[in-house]
Amino acid sequence: RFLEPLTSFVGIDGSLGIVWMAAMLVNIYAGMAAFATLQSIFDYSIAETTIVGLMMLIAHSLPIEVAIAKKSGVSASFTFVFRLVNALIAGKILFLIFQCH
Secondary structure (H helix, E strand, C coil): CCCHHHHHHCCCCCCHHHHHHHHHHCCHHHHHHHHHHHHCCCCCCHHHHHHHHHHHHHCCCHHHHHHHHHHCCCCHHHHHHHHHHHHHHHHHHHHHHHHHC
């Protein structure tokens, strides 16, 4: 429910927030495992699957990657917010593209 406002913004089911959170906090493989588990319960559309996949590619493994960015001199908060916001923007653009077709 925490990510449901964000998932509804990009037009995907709220349950996919768990998938994206797993990818953000652990890695892409954790997100894929969560998706595989939920796919058997929910029937996600191709659009929803593509949108969450794109968002996972942009914002994944954030604790590790933010720490690496911090060691290289980039602000940790900037890195986190930049990747999170860009994942949402890309997800919204892709949602709008899917709506047009």
